[in-house]
Each structure stands twice: as structure tokens, then as C-alpha cells.
Amino acid sequence: xxxxxxxxxxxxxxxxxxxxxxxxxxxxxxxxxxxxxxxxxxxxxxxxxxxxxxxxxxxxxxxxxxxxxxxxxxxxxxxxxxxxxxxxxxxxxxxxxxxxxxxxxxxxxxxxxxxxxxxxxxxxxxxxxxxxxxxxxxxxxxxxxxxxxxxxxxxxxxxxxxxxxxxxxxxxxxxxxxxxxxxxxxxxxx
Numbered sequence: 001x002x003x004x005x006x007x008x009x010x011x012x013x014x015x016x017x018x019x020x021x022x023x024x025x026x027x028x029x030x031x032x033x034x035x036x037x038x039x040x041x042x043x044x045x046x047x048x049x050x051x052x053x054x055x056x057x058x059x060x061x062x063x064x065x066x067x068x069x070x071x072x073x074x075x076x077x078x079x080x081x082x083x084x085x086x087x088x089x090x091x092x093x094x095x096x097x098x099x100x101x102x103x104x105x106x107x108x109x110x111x112x113x114x115x116x117x118x119x120x121x122x123x124x125x126x127x128x129x130x131x132x133x134x135x136x137x138x139x140x141x142x143x144x145x146x147x148x149x150x151x152x153x154x155x156x157x158x159x160x161x162x163x164x165x166x167x168x169x170x171x172x173x174x175x176x177x178x179x180x181x182x183x184x185x186x187x188x189x190x
Contacts, residue, residue, distance in 0.1 A: 010075060017072025024065045105130050112165045116141070121157035122149025124183065136174040139165075147183045154180065 050057050109128045116126035122145050129140040139162065145154060158178055166172050 011080070014072045014076035017068050018076060019072075021065055021069025021072060025069070108165070108169055111168075112139075112141075112161065115161040115164060116143060116158065119157065121154055122146040123154065123157065132174060135171050137171060138175040139173040139177070141176070141178045143178065143180050145180055145182050149182070151180075 053060075109130055112128045113126045116128075117123050123143050124146055125144040127142045130137045131140070132138045141158065141162075143154070143158065162173065162176060
């Protein structure tokens with residue numbers, strides 16, 4: 001189910017809950033005549049059960065109506081509210097069936113960090129920070145390397161990972177900054 005279909009579904013559910021609560025309130029206020037205390041809205045069996053459970057039945061009906069109306073109002077407000085977190089990252093697919101997918105920055109960062117730490121390149125840990133426009137972000141990379149990692153192999157591995165990232169995410173880094181830190185190596189034998 002797409003995000004738009006999900007929002008539409010929950011908007012309909014919220015409107016139904018608000019309508020149910022408002023209708024129940026309207027029926028309770030307008031149906032019974034104010035000057036006839038013996039007028040009934042329920043059948044004889046339900047009326048007897050209602051009176052037997054009094055005053056708790058009235059309290060339960062009021063609480064149920066208020067909860068339904070408030071739940072519908074909260075759900076409707078939540079579905080119509082814009083997301084708090086800005087969504088960044090856009091994957092585009094041109095061609096016969098074009099389309100776009102929005103990704104949160106954390107997903108893109110996590111994918112690049114995993115790509116940097118996979119394989120036998122000597123990269124132990126990687127931290128990535130994306131800033132700027134989604135189509136041309138600034139990419140800041142910090143890699144922790146094994147003490148014996150060859151610098152040329154690490155450079156090639158990082159370049160390949162950034163190229164894969166740019167191709168997959170559909171963006172070209174406006175600025176790329178890579179910082180490498182080597183772990184302390186074992187002391188040389190005397």
C-alpha cells in the first residue's frame with residue numbers, strides 16, 4: 001500500500017469516527033423531547049438493561065462517545081499534519097514507467113556506511129554525514145582503518161562506494177571530504 005493510499009485510508013477511518021461521535025451526540029440531544037421524561041430511545045429489553053446498570057450505563061455511554069470522537073479527531077489531525085522530519089533523498093527512475101521514491105537521509109547514510117565497511121578493504125568503521133540539497137549534497141566521510149590497510153586499496157574502495165552511492169541515489173556529491181584514521185598497530189619486534 002502506498003503512502004498516499006495509507007493516509008487516505010486512515011483519513012476515512014478518522015472521519016467515520018468523528019461522524020459516529022457527532023451523530024451519537026446529536027441523537028442524544030435532539031431525539032428525546034425535553035418535556036417528556038418517559039420518552040424512550042431504546043427498546044423495552046435494552047431500556048430495562050440500561051436502567052438496571054444505571055448510573056454506570058450513562059457514564060459508559062458518555063465515555064465511549066467522547067473517546068470515539070477524540071480518537072477520530074486525533075487520528076484526523078495526525079493524518080493531515082505534515083511530517084515533522086524533513087524527508088530528503090530522491091530516487092528517480094526515468095523510462096517506460098517513471099517514478100520517484102523519497103528516502104530519509106538516515107537510510108542513505110546507513111547504506112553508504114554499510115557499503116564502506118563491507119569487503120576486505122581494511123575499513124573497520126565508517127561514519128557518513130550528508131548535508132545540503134538532496135540532488136547535490138555535501139558528503140563527509142570518516143573511516144577508521146586497520147593498522148595494516150594499504151592506503152591505495154582503501155582509496156579505491158571509498159571511491160567505488162561513493163560512485164555506487166551517487167548512481168543509486170541519483171545525486172552527485174557537491175563536496176566530498178574523506179578523513180581516514182589508522183588504528184594503532186602492533187609494536188615492531190625488537
